[in-house]
Amino acid sequence: MDPEAPLIAEARSSAQAVAELRELAELLAVSGEKGVARDESRARLLLNALDSEDDDSFFEHVCQALFKEGGRGDPFQCKATNAGANRLGVAGQERFLALHASCADRFMEVRTQRAEQSAFRVNAAVFRCGAACLDQLQKLKAHRRLVDFTDVEWRVHQLVSRSDNAQYMLHRLDARYENILVDEFQDTNPLQWQVLLAWLRAAEEAGSGPTVFLVGDPKQSIYAFRGADARLFREAREHLRSHRGAAVSEQNVSYRCASAVLDVVNQVFGDNGVYDGFVPHESARQGLRGRVELLPLAPVPEIDHDVPREGMGQADPLSRPPPTLSGGPRAAEAGEVALRIAEIVGRMLVDDRGVARPARYRDVMILIRKRRHLDAFEAALRAAGVPYVTSRQGGLLERLESGDFQALLRFLITPFADLDLARALRSPVFSCSDADLQAIAASDGETWWVRLQSIDVAGRASPALARARRLLQSWLAVADRLPVHDLLDRIFFDADVVRRYRAAVPPALVQSVTANLHAFLELALALDSGRYPSLPGFLHALEDLLGGTDDEAPDEGIADAGEDAVRLLTVHGAKGLEAPIVFVVDAHVFDRTDSFHILVEWPAGRRSPSRFHARTRREEDVPSARPLLDSAAANANREEANALYVAMTRAKQMLVVSGTSSSRPAPSTWYRRIETALCALGDEYGHGAGLEEVSDAQGGPTVAEASQAVLDEFPVWTGEFGSRGNEDSTPATERGSRIHWLLQHLAPPASVADLSWIRRRLGVSGELFEEALQVARSVLSSPGLQRFFDPGQYRWARNEVAYVRGDGELGRMDRVVCLQDELWVIDYKTGETSLRQDLPADSPWIVQLREYRAAASLLWPGLRIRTALIASDGFLHEIDA
Structure with a gap:
């Protein structure tokens, strides 16, 4: 095809084509005169085309007359009918059908050739511009002495295949390494395979070479967007077979998933044609209970934009979530998921190395396909009080805690920035109240910083403001001298930042906020390898990142794996992870990429791609x-199935799938595939016996029995518990501290089942540990205290609840338990054998509980607050208001 050929002019210059169009127009006109309005309109279009002097206008009118959809669709359907014969006669109708077919074929070919010309011009422009952009990018990286991962791959490929030193390098590799193990080989891209293949061929030619192990699962190849090609697995397997006599070992036994989960996996993938030769999986844990559930599709809510958002006011988003969920398309589904998690945690038993224990939040993983609906599920979890952690791509600098520190740092370089100072003061770093800010605003002074200093000097500052002035003064003195990371590190230490934020935010946000604080601190070193020695340079760099794309902006922090929080991840982010309970959400969508992208044809075994197409x-x-598009579509379908396989096989015991209803038909969504599999197994909404509930647990080893065998396998701290820095300690106080610590770690919802870990953390062994453990268990099992420790008898419970006192210091409640309409604050006095006698009114314990009551009244308004002490004998001593 000539990309510059004048296709329309050539078609128009054909006398036969023009004559056929004119004759066709006349026949259509006759039909139009006899009552067929569409034929009259088409005749007029053909006559206008023949009268037009402009080639583009001619072609447009002809296409509109011959093809549907305004000239862009298929040819109009024409067939012999009695009505047509009556209008045109039998011969006339036959001539009309022949002319219409001939003209449609001729101009369909012209239209196709014009589309090919347009595609050629687009591709030429794209690759010309793309090559120029890549050239500039390479120059920029060279100027800055940077290489990215693609550069590393390409340079290694050149080093072992095209450079003068290739043979020497391959010889050195062969001499140094005796074994090669490549894990996750299904995620290998063609260039990486070429590097490995060059090494193997050089070794084969030399008659030597390392032993090669390739490990992977083509069903888990989900990184095509990074160039991964699962077809290379077969290519590599055949190469090693034919050239090295390699043995192939296949594994279809899962040591992770329960049989109930694998039953559904086998049903989904066994007969769908996506996986050739799919081998049904078996579970190595046949006795493990499991279940797959399908939540009913959630409706898409109708949003009434005229309804005012009453009751919102100016709520503090750190301490109180919005009263209602967002009206987004995934809000209802997210709410159902959060509700189901609340029903599971603390009430169902999961397997923990052979021991059944109540499910914790960290046993739950939520997998979402795309990040665009992440906000809805985060909002639902916050509203339900479910703690969660997520690694939001590019979202660190947009979080409230990050904004607090950006405001604080801006103030330290511009002390006249009143708004930044106000935000910093209201943040948990200082926990100043609205009244504190109003006091500053009502004072005299050119700036708020001057006013804050003046009211502190005059003795009119609250404890929180006095503390803020003292800390800010010390940081201002070093802000222009310390590197940014060192300054932030000092701020974190001086202000006890992490603990204050953990005390200020609701439980659902504690883990993610803590992770983000640490991520912000690390950012000071990560940005350009810490080459921003000044605060202005660091803040300018943050502004650049805020204005960039999500890929460029720093991600949110990842919480410690030991934190008790639900993990909210994308399917790609969960690769290689597992959890006892997995929710696959937003499963009733079927994305089809219909936007600009580059297709690459790189046949397995070829040294380079054979074709690119934009x-x-x-x-x-x-x-x-079309062949390239069909191949890309087949690969996309395979990758879609792979992602579903990866998502389903993250679940060890329980898999819950949810989705939101759609007006568009989507028969092949993940939700529909699993629904079909469940129906085939006999139940539309579930399969498997399900997890045991706490009250139904029977048989099996207890935590103590299962853990006793490993108690002596690990070394313990031999120093006396609590001896460091505690000169006033006595054996009685140390005993009380041990029991207190055990109650914190054995009481649900975050109870720890691993006694070996508990013993090592407690730092004692033998009789001391056993005695403290027996007392703690006696307290937890006391009949009169079950409403505080049995998850089935309370709405929720928290251990170690921190809060900020009026003087800016931290306080901490041992245990807070919410029953139906009242909230109990429990304080452990485990150093006391019994508290059955009355306490004097001025007892420090009573004063302490009154402070707890006041704090709890502010944190949970609307609930009746009750306070009590618990001694080591399990007696509950309630303290009246």
Whole structure:
């Protein structure tokens, strides 16, 4: 095809084509005169085309007359009918059908060739511009002495295959390494395979070479967007077989998933044609209870934009979530998921190395396909009080805690920035109240910083403001001298930042906020390898990142794996992870990429790609690209199935799938596939016996029995517990501290089942540990205290609840338990054998509980607050208001 050929002019210059169009127009006109309005309109279009002097206008009118959808669709359907014969006569109708078919074929070919020309011009422009952009990018990286991962791959490839030193390098590799193990080989891209293949071929030619192990699962290849090609697994397997006599070992036994989960996996993938030769999986844990559930599709809520958002006011988003969920398309589904998690945690038993224990939040993983609906599920978890952690791509600098520190740092370089100072003061770093800010605003002074200093000097500052002034003064003195990371580190230490934020935010946000604080601190070193020695330079760098894309901006922090919080991840982010309970959400969508992207044809075994094609829109697809498009569609379907396989096989015991209803038909969504599998197994909404509930647990080893065998396998701290820095300690106080610590770690919802870990952390062994453990268990099992320790008898419970006192210091409540309409604050006095006698009114314990009551009244308004002490004999001593 000539990309510059004047196709329309050539078609128009054909006397036969013009004559056929004119004759066709006359026949259509006759039909139009006899009552067929559409034929009259089409005749007029053909006559206008023949009268037009402009080639583009001519072609547009002809296409509108011959093809549907305004000239872009298929030819109009024409067939012999009695009515047509009556209008045109039998011969006339036959001539009309022949002319219409001939003209449609001729101009369909012209239209196709024009589309090919357009695609050629687009591709030429794209790759010309792309090459120029890549050239500039390489120059920029060279100027800055940077290489990215693709550069590393390409340079290694050149080093072992094209450079003068290739043979020497391959010889050195062969001499140094005796074994090669490549894990996750299904995620290998063609260039990486070429590097490994060059090494193997050089070794084969030398008659030597390392032992090669390739490990992978083509069903888990989900990184095509990074160039991964699962077909290379077969290519590599055949190469090693034919050239090295390699043995192939296949594994279809899962040591992770329960049989109930694998039953559904086998049903989904066994007969769908996506996986050739799929081998049904078996579970190595046949006795493990499991279940797959399908939540009913959630409706899409109708949003009434005229309804005012009453009751919102100016709520503090750190301490109180919005009263209602967002009206987004996934809000209802997210709410159902959060509710189901609340029903599971603390009430169902999961397997923990052979021991059944109540499920914790960290046993739950939520997998979402795309990040765009992450906000809805985060909002639902916050509203339900479910702690969660997530690694939001590019979202660190947009979080409230990050904004607090950006405001604080801006103030330290511009002390006249009143708004930044106000935000910093209201943040948990200082926990100043609205009244404190109003006091500053009502004072005299050119700036708020001057006013804050003046009211502190005058003795009119609250304890929180006095503390803020003292800390700010010390940080201002060093802000221009310390590197940014050192300054932030000092701020974190001086202000006890992490503990204050953990005390200020609701439990659902504690883990993610803590992770983000640490991530912000690390950012000071990560940005350009810490080469921003000044605060202004660091803040300018943050502004640049805020204005960039999500890929460029720093991600949110990842919480410690030991934190008790639900993990909210994308399917790609969960690769290689597992959890007892997995929710696969937003499963009733079927994305089809119909936007601009580059298709690459790189046959397995070839040294380089054979074809590139820039696809614009589906409507502009051309026949010459059809094989490449079909191949890309097949690969996309395979990758879609792979992602579903990865998501389902993250679940060890329980898999819950949810989705939101859609007005568009989507028969092949993940939700529908699993629904079909469940129906085939006999139950539309579930399969498997399910997890035991706490009250139904029977048989099996207890925590103590299962853990006793390993108690002596690990060394313990031999120093006396609590001896460091505690000169006033006595054996009695140390005993009380041990029991207190055990109650914190054995009481649900975050009870720890691993006694070996508990013993090592407690730092004692033998009789001291056993005696403290027996007392703690006696307290937890006391009949009169079950409403505080049995998850089935309370709405929720928290251990170690921190809060900020009026003087800016931290306080901590041992245990807070919410029953139906009242909230109990429990304080452990485990150093006391009994508290059955009355306490004097001025007892420090009573004063302490009154402070707890006041704090709890502010944290949970609307609930009746009750306070009590618990001694080591399990007696509850309630303290009246």
